[in-house]
Amino acid sequence: MRLSYSADVKIIQVPCTGRVDILHLLNAVEDGADGVYVAGCLEGECHYIEGNLKARRKVAHVKKILTELGIEPERVEMYNLSSAQGARFAEIANEMAERIRALGPTPVKNHTAA
Amino acid sequence: MIVADRKSLEEILGMVADNKKILILGCKGCVTVCNVGGLKEVEILTSSLKIARKKAGNPIDIDIQVLERQCDTEYVAELGEAVNDYDSVISMACGVGPQFLSEMYKTQTFYPAVNTTFFGGATQHGVWEERCAGCGTCGIHMFGGLCPIARCAKSLLHGPCGGSSKGICEVNADTECIWDSIVKKKMEAGQLADLMGVRGLKDWTTARDGGPRRSIREELVQGNI
Amino acid sequence: MSELKSGSNLEKVLKAGHFAFTGECGPPKGANVKHLKEKFKYLKGNVDCVNLTDNQTAVVRMSSLAASALMVTEGLEPNFQMVCRDRNRLAMMSDILGAHALGIRNMLCLSGDHQSFGNHPQAKNVHDIDSMQLIALVKKMRDEGKFMNGDDIDVPPELFVGAACNPFADPYEYRVYRLANKITAGADFIQTQCIFNMEKFRDFMKKVVDMGLHERCYILAGVTPMKNAGMANFMKKFVPGMDIPDALIARLKGVEKKDQAEEGIKFALEQVAEFKEMEGVAGVHMMAIEWEHMVPEIAERAGVLPRPVV
Numbered sequence: 001m002r003l004s005y006s007a008d009v010k011i012i013q014v015p016c017t018g019r020v021d022i023l024h025l026l027n028a029v030e031d032g033a034d035g036v037y038v039a040g041c042l043e044g045e046c047h048y049i050e051g052n053l054k055a056r057r058k059v060a061h062v063k064k065i066l067t068e069l070g071i072e073p074e075r076v077e078m079y080n081l082s083s084a085q086g087a088r089f090a091e092i093a094n095e096m097a098e099r100i101r102a103l104g105p106t107p108v109k110n111h112t113a114a
Numbered sequence: 115m116i117v118a119d120r121k122s123l124e125e126i127l128g129m130v131a132d133n134k135k136i137l138i139l140g141c142k143g144c145v146t147v148c149n150v151g152g153l154k155e156v157e158i159l160t161s162s163l164k165i166a167r168k169k170a171g172n173p174i175d176i177d178i179q180v181l182e183r184q185c186d187t188e189y190v191a192e193l194g195e196a197v198n199d200y201d202s203v204i205s206m207a208c209g210v211g212p213q214f215l216s217e218m219y220k221t222q223t224f225y226p227a228v229n230t231t232f233f234g235g236a237t238q239h240g241v242w243e244e245r246c247a248g249c250g251t252c253g254i255h256m257f258g259g260l261c262p263i264a265r266c267a268k269s270l271l272h273g274p275c276g277g278s279s280k281g282i283c284e285v286n287a288d289t290e291c292i293w294d295s296i297v298k299k300k301m302e303a304g305q306l307a308d309l310m311g312v313r314g315l316k317d318w319t320t321a322r323d324g325g326p327r328r329s330i331r332e333e334l335v336q337g338n339i
Numbered sequence: 340m341s342e343l344k345s346g347s348n349l350e351k352v353l354k355a356g357h358f359a360f361t362g363e364c365g366p367p368k369g370a371n372v373k374h375l376k377e378k379f380k381y382l383k384g385n386v387d388c389v390n391l392t393d394n395q396t397a398v399v400r401m402s403s404l405a406a407s408a409l410m411v412t413e414g415l416e417p418n419f420q421m422v423c424r425d426r427n428r429l430a431m432m433s434d435i436l437g438a439h440a441l442g443i444r445n446m447l448c449l450s451g452d453h454q455s456f457g458n459h460p461q462a463k464n465v466h467d468i469d470s471m472q473l474i475a476l477v478k479k480m481r482d483e484g485k486f487m488n489g490d491d492i493d494v495p496p497e498l499f500v501g502a503a504c505n506p507f508a509d510p511y512e513y514r515v516y517r518l519a520n521k522i523t524a525g526a527d528f529i530q531t532q533c534i535f536n537m538e539k540f541r542d543f544m545k546k547v548v549d550m551g552l553h554e555r556c557y558i559l560a561g562v563t564p565m566k567n568a569g570m571a572n573f574m575k576k577f578v579p580g581m582d583i584p585d586a587l588i589a590r591l592k593g594v595e596k597k598d599q600a601e602e603g604i605k606f607a608l609e610q611v612a613e614f615k616e617m618e619g620v621a622g623v624h625m626m627a628i629e630w631e632h633m634v635p636e637i638a639e640r641a642g643v644l645p646r647p648v649v
């Protein structure tokens with residue numbers, strides 16, 4: 001089964017979502033990403049016990065910072081799915097791409113001096 | 115340790131609104147332990163400010179550094195004249211840091227990024243509570259080892275006021291009435307008599323009321339021992 | 340009658356063995372002397388002295404010292420309240436001297452509600468000394484003629500020293516000891532917090548009598564007539580250290596709205612009747628909050644009129 005998902009999504013692999021840091025998410029936004037999401041294992045099924053739960057808390061923290069900066073917090077999200085759920089993976093990618101499209105491009109632009 | 119809370123991004127952004135290049139200085143002392151001004155927090159603040167300024171079409175250059183301690187001239191001196199390469203400097207240390215910095219580098223502007231709140235410790239992960247008000251004359255042993263100066267909203271010395279209810283202070287539902295704990299502890303230990311009688315009026319000259327305080331250890335002033 | 344400490348009417352009434360009946364009056368939120376004097380009218384002749392509250396619940400009002408002085412000129416006897424929240428020891432001692440100079444002869448020493456309850460919650464509080472020490476301070480000024488630093492006072496203040504007691508605050512087992520300590524510190528009389536839970540108060544007074552505290556000090560039981568069930572509910576929910584039994588709320592709710600005030604007064608009168616008989620209780624402190632005009636009727640129906648002339 002070949003699954004197609006939005007070509008706008010760039011995947012960065014990590015051994016466990018627990019490895020994802022607040023700064024990874026913030027730096028992505030800082031560098032102009034329109035949205036960032038973390039796809040972790042199902043809750044309760046983390047190989048490292050609670051990596052995905054930590055990731056969820058970090059995502060929540062980043063949402064808070066973005067809100068404070070007047071940026072839509074929906075640009076950052078946490079999803080959980082198992083490695084067997086290929087269809088769900090594609091669905092999430094499309095869902096997120098759809099969401100970001102609706103929000104429009106990031107307000108964080110590398111403006112060139114006028 | 116000294117506990118502090120980060121100021122809002124809005125307030126910090128306002129401080130450096132006219133600056134193009136700044137330095138954010140963390141501290142490895144108390145503020146690292148209470149997760150407010152160590153390397154991690156310096157990096158998060160840096161990224162947050164950069165995002166905000168890019169969004170506003172007015173990007174900002176930020177360098178970062180974390181000093182061993184900002185309350186020590188020896189470490190503050192490490193910065194050297196390079197500190198003047200920046201439009202301004204944000205210190206993430208407690209209120210002592212930006213003052214030591216201001217005193218050493220007289221022409222530079224140092225902004226405090228945190229609100230220094232109290233002397234205390236973490237009672238659970240993510241929760242810090244006040245324990246001492248630095249009154250300069252410690253007497254906690256008279257109160258079952260619990261400080262009513264810092265922990266009673268009215269700094270009472272003779273038992274709980276009329277607003278103490280079910281162990282909670284009248285000030286708000288999240289605050290324990292420390293006098294409730296002191297009294298219960300003393301009653302259980304059969305030492306109620308320790309709380310009776312009228313104590314002499316507290317001498318506040320050793321507290322901030324006596325003016326700025328100073329500690330002098332003669333033997334150290336003369337050299338290392 | 341033993342030697343008088345202050346010569347206040349309240350002191351004389353109590354020392355003569357009469358059942359005291361004191362009132363309360365909140366100074367205006369402004370300099371409205373006319374309004375204040377109107378309130379005095381309802382109290383004059385119906386109570387032995389009147390408490391003038393000191394920025395009660397931390398809401399700014401005319402100073403209790405000024406209002407007490409105005410009361411003296413109107414021929415009523417004030418009980419000047421002072422809280423530890425707003426004054427340091429210098430201001431306290433100077434106001435105590437001022438109070439005596441203005442003809443004030445009773446004073447009530449209190450901690451004071453925390454400023455967060457009031458209308459200037461951003462204020463810095465003082466709490467240089469606490470209410471226990473304030474009692475001892477007034478006593479020292481009066482009996483030893485000395486300031487707290489030991490210097491002599493040129494004409495010491497003569498004040499009958501009062502203190503508060505809340506048997507309904509926690510921890511309950513400790514409350515009687517705190518009362519004992521206030522008496523040791525120098526309290527001549529005690530006015531309790533408003534009593535609604537009679538069962539608990541009976542138990543408390545039993546402890547007081549067992550410890551012989553009533554023989555060392557005059558204890559006045561605090562009574563506040565409820566205006567309606569809403570007021571009872573509000574106090575239960577929002578006033579810390581207030582013990583309002585559900586049975587009382589049910590009793591008020593049990594009558595029609597227009598009759599609730601009368602029911603509240605009836606309960607207060609039943610309380611006064613019981614206090615008259617209760618061992619250790621030397622009088623009643625009637626706190627008719629913003630209801631001063633009802634005091635003549637309440638006093639009449641409570642059978643405490645005419646007030647003794649001593």
Ligand code: SF4
Pocket residue numbers: 245246247248249250251252253254261262263264
């Ligand atoms: S008594 Fe003074 S020094 Fe001791 S803990 Fe309390 S505030 Fe700090």
Ligand code: SF4
Pocket residue numbers: 265266267268269270273274275276277278279282283284285290291292293294
């Ligand atoms: S309730 Fe307890 S902690 Fe709060 S002010 Fe009163 S005595 Fe102090």
